Amino acid sequence: MEWETVIGLEIHAQLSTRTKIFSGASTAFGAEPNTQACAIDLALPGTLPVVNENALRMAVMFGLAVNAEIGKRSVFDRKNYFYPDLPKGYQTTQLAEPIVGAGYIDITLDDGETRRVRIHHAHLEEDAGKSLHEDFHGMSGIDLNRAGTPLIEIVSEPDMRSAKEASAYARKIHAIITTLGICDGNMAEGSMRCDCNVSVRPKGSPTLGTRTELKNINSFRFIERAIETEVARQIDLIEDGGRVIQETRLYDPDKNETRSMRSKEEANDYRYFPCPDLLPVIIDDSYIADIQKSLPELPDARKQRFIDEYQLSEYDAGVLSTYRPQADYFESVAKHTQDAKLSANWITGELAKHLNQHDIDITACPVSTEQLSGLLLRIQDETLTGKIAKTVFEVMWNDGGSADEIIEAKGLKQVTDSAAIEAIVDQVIASCTAQVEQYIAAEPDKRGKMLGFFMGQVMKLSQGKANPGQVQGLMKQKLDALT
């Protein structure tokens, strides 16, 4: 039987507010346990929440960015359950009246096709603390630094039909929230986490199969692998005559398998009700209009502008517009060098390679836009060959310095003096007699390919500094004269 996969995503993104959603404690990551939890975060008796206006503002920004209705009236609810890292015994969240209503985004698939994914709603809520089960000799430690960190939970409709679509959707959400500057997007630190609701059904069936929920996946790659693994498990199960149980499952990336966490039967009755400590949030049109005006350029618009303004390819424009710091980096370099294609190639090529290898975000890139621009300018004016430029870049990455300083210090300037180049060309022809004879004996249309060998020899002797264009011209001219 042919199966169809149905996927819906719930993405939790931590909002980049300085303070928590209901208290004045800092949200900074990585502090000593329990040093960023105030009386309200600890749920001391008598404490009350006050909504962080900035969190509301960020949620509205998100809503506008995904073409959503903004809830003019939104209500905070209490989701009641006991857990040691949930200090109040309930999570303050939004259920019936969320701040962001129905919206959508368009995602581009690998084959270039676009697909619209509807967003059911997005709501504000508070994060819980962390339970630490190691190092406490059979007991658990509770760190409440994260308790009360504002989250926006973005709930999609079950509109995705493959693991690839799901990860494309997650990447797009990531691009939007980082472009808006409402989330740092750091998945390794848990700033963005993803729950995947996955089910399968016979292709063409109008009804949905029973879904499982894969919890807390923290990378795009794992989203794809977890879904693929789970889909295979569900299909195997059904084809063997089994039945999918609605349950929460955990993806284990080491074993590449999903396993059951808890079934629906064991699920809590959360006893939601409106939080009586918080008044309904009322948002008026002028507030929304002000935010609309202040929205930064969104990834889709920026991609189109990159195509129109810089004549980038669809692909390059897509890659470079996804992550705002990278897009800003590109624009700065492209403006400096006035060569968008060269800038794009270097940023998606050499620079991206180095950032990946060293696991560094572009915001912490050791090579500034001025440095890279300076380097590219030396390629443009033929001071550097492409090959030598990579050497200069390597030095820049490791030791800093401008391109000109490095070229000067290391004597890497390109040789364009034709007399000097001719001397090396002659030297190569004189020393490679066997290859020269082969060249002469070859059919004229085969000679072009053979030229590469002689080029390589010249570059080697010149330590890569000889201008490749000049070398090629002269070498061809001299060899052809011998035939």
Add this chain to the structure above:
Amino acid sequence: MFNLTLTELATRLAQGDFSSVELTQAYLDRIQALDSQYNSFITLAADSALEQAKLADELRKKGQVGLLSGLPIAHKDLFCTAGLKTSCGSKMLDNFISPYNATLVERLNQAGAVTLGKTNMDEFAMGSSNESSYYGPVRNPWDTDRVPGGSSGGSAAAVAARLVPACTGSDTGGSIRQPAALCGITGLKPTYGRISRYGMVAYASSFDQAGPMTRSAEDAALMLQVMAGLDPLDSTSADQPVPDYRAHLNDSLAGLKIGLPKEYFAEGLDPGIAQQVQAAIQEFERMGAQVKEVSLPNTELCIPAYYILAPAEASSNLSRFDGVRYGYRCESPVDLEDLYKRSRGEGFGSEVKRRIMVGTYALSEGFYDAYYRKAQQIRRMIQQDFLTVLKDVDVIMAPTTPQPAFKLGEKNSDPVAMYMEDIYTLSLNLAGLPGMSIPCGQSQGLPVGLQIIGSYFSEAKLLNIAHQFQLATDWHQQSPAGL
């Protein structure tokens, strides 16, 4: 000295008849000598009280005088007081010393008040007789075989026994007014939101309201002046100007329109109370007021609606008492579930557990619409009843309680009989309206309370009416035999 009101004591301190240290010491001695008969205090704060008194005396010498400089008061034991135990009358918080002051405590401190200690109360403010306290029942100074009412029974008894000139109380369903009536003192429950709830341990957040418990309306006005006002730490506190309450005490009552709800003078009302309340109404007629019968047709729905909504909120509010971060923790828990079950099972008393169970049930999936949502609808109907009547009359007058103080143990085993105690009071908490209880006579030798109910934020009017009554009568000056 002990028969002087707060206002009179303020004058005497200003005149230098005695110092705050002398006054404070005298009250501390009196509490130590007499309170074993009443059990009205949980914590006596002798050292810190004398320090506050000393400071008030020093500041007075420098001319720095606040509204309550050097005046001794006591707080119901659900207001968080930095450095003092805040037990809520519960084993659960027997070990809890708050690191912070409730906003109300802070304001009273700033005004120069001296905190003599913390008064006894029904556990977590749940009760109408002060018999549910972990610290034992409070006894009514008018007859120590009888209850003082609840939940602010300690505050009421302490003021009635002249152990302290004024106390703070809290009123969720009548917890200021009912004990004020039963102990023959003046109690004011302001409009919901008039006084900050920050630092007042929550029972039912949308009902809870703090207020003063005093010997006279004039003293209540003085206390409220300091306690009232917007608090940025409490989102539900009212952004309404605070009038000069004492400036309106002597306004004329000529032409005042008083409504008497027929449902409050029906079956179940003690004839002696009915007679005293009618006599009081006639007193107002002599002052030029007009009286008419009005109807609050949904009165019989008040108790059922309240006993859904208040326990629902309580079931969530009390979830934070889980034995994890503070408060009572059971001995040697074997695992998390055991920790929760035994800490809460051993830490809470039976009335608290009953309301947590009722509230949990009312919020449960499948019952929410039938109970919680229905009760919310009734709440709006009851509010509407009052608003309709208050368009027609300036204030509503009624008995505060159906019976005078009852015997200890009399209603303890019958929760429904106990809940009926609040039949005339808890409708105001459902509607969020302000109400006062003032002494207006005696029945069977026990005090009778007259309840005065006004529109939102009409506290100045209520205080004016109560003060005029107290100028014309001396019921508020009556004291229990032997005091």
